[in-house]
Amino acid sequence: MLLHPGGVDSWAFGPNIDALSAQFRVFTRERRGHGHTADVDGPISYELMAQESIAFLETVVGRPARLVGCSDGAVVALLVALRRPDLVDRVVSVAGVFNRDGLAWSPTCSPALPGFRLPGRRFSAAERLR
Numbered sequence: 321m322l323l324h325p326g327g328v329d330s331w332a333f334g335p336n337i338d339a340l341s342a343q344f345r346v347f348t349r350e351r352r353g354h355g356h357t358a359d360v361d362g363p364i365s366y367e368l369m370a371q372e373s374i375a376f377l378e379t380v381v382g383r384p385a386r387l388v389g390c391s392d393g394a395v396v397a398l399l400v401a402l403r404r405p406d407l408v409d410r411v412v413s414v415a416g417v418f419n420r421d422g423l424a425w426s427p428t429c430s431p432a433l434p435g436f437r438l439p440g441r442r443f444s445a446a447e448r449l450r
Contacts, residue, residue, distance in 0.1 A: 323393030370399035384409040
């Protein structure tokens with residue numbers, strides 16, 4: 321299942337679909353608020369997009385899948401793998417921003433970025449790479 325970056329639709333993977341389809345069964349589901357999906361009331365969050373992706377895997381794919389996510393799609397793929405490892409065979413995370421504690425990146429939870437500071441503390445290179 322290909323999980324596109326934020327702000328675009330599944331055609332972000334367009335140049336790769338033919339080559340991937342020669343070897344894999346490819347699903348290019350569009351996430352809420354993107355592409356051809358209907359507008360929805362309420363929030364758009366990584367957690368909601370992960371839950372919707374889990375429902376898609378359960379009802380359409382029906383077996384463990386390989387997830388390829390780019391940018392926001394990578395965050396969603398990683399959340400799916402954390403929440404439902406039984407539905408995930410492998411994950412490819414391209415340009416995903418994710419904290420080692422299982423949180424999507426935010427300025428308050430990611431000491432993994434060079435130069436990141438919390439009040440009164442600077443993280444060493446070794447701490448950033450853990």
